[in-house]
Amino acid sequence: MIPTKKITLHILQILVLFTLFFATNIPANAYVCKYKEDFYKLYHVHYRQDPDDCIENIYWLEQAVNADFANPYYAMAKIENETQWEKYRYLFQMHVNLKLIEQYLRLGRIYDKKVAYFYDAPWKDEYLRNLEKAKSCYQAGYYYWQEAQLWAEKASTSSFNFLYITDLQNWEDERERISTGTLNYKKTLDREIARLDKVIDELIAMEAKTY
Numbered sequence: 001m002i003p004t005k006k007i008t009l010h011i012l013q014i015l016v017l018f019t020l021f022f023a024t025n026i027p028a029n030a031y032v033c034k035y036k037e038d039f040y041k042l043y044h045v046h047y048r049q050d051p052d053d054c055i056e057n058i059y060w061l062e063q064a065v066n067a068d069f070a071n072p073y074y075a076m077a078k079i080e081n082e083t084q085w086e087k088y089r090y091l092f093q094m095h096v097n098l099k100l101i102e103q104y105l106r107l108g109r110i111y112d113k114k115v116a117y118f119y120d121a122p123w124k125d126e127y128l129r130n131l132e133k134a135k136s137c138y139q140a141g142y143y144y145w146q147e148a149q150l151w152a153e154k155a156s157t158s159s160f161n162f163l164y165i166t167d168l169q170n171w172e173d174e175r176e177r178i179s180t181g182t183l184n185y186k187k188t189l190d191r192e193i194a195r196l197d198k199v200i201d202e203l204i205a206m207e208a209k210t211y
Contacts, residue, residue: 035070039063054107077167094151108137116202152178
């Protein structure tokens, strides 16, 4: 069974702070983000991935998922007809959900502990708290993977045969990889959670010794 969407309290607190900040600190003449494309352009991968960097990206990507599309004239690819416009919208939603999975994986790995060493016992409570944060991030990824699969399926129907958005070739590649199974984030999430659960069990079993 696919776990439901789960976000840590820390992430929710940061999202609230972002919302309050942008609601109260926008100059009257500033450009206000309104459409999916606007929010997506604020997403960027930092050279150094701190928790706040990932949470910032998650915020922008979530806004992109929930906002309306801009007029096709302002799309991120050249749109010439309604069929292209329809496929573009499906690809956009698929791609943004994939990026959300990537960000939750990055965030989870910040809190993750790959191996439980025999000398970790004195700090096991702190490690366990961090591992629970990591696990909640990985579990959140299942929701976005389900969404990405749904949109990829919509973008792969027979009505789009021989129609490719060449300006977004990497998105088309993602769609094809999902369709063929060569891109499968469920396997990645299953593997990470199984390994993490093993580390948690090993830490819990440790005696309170100091080496």
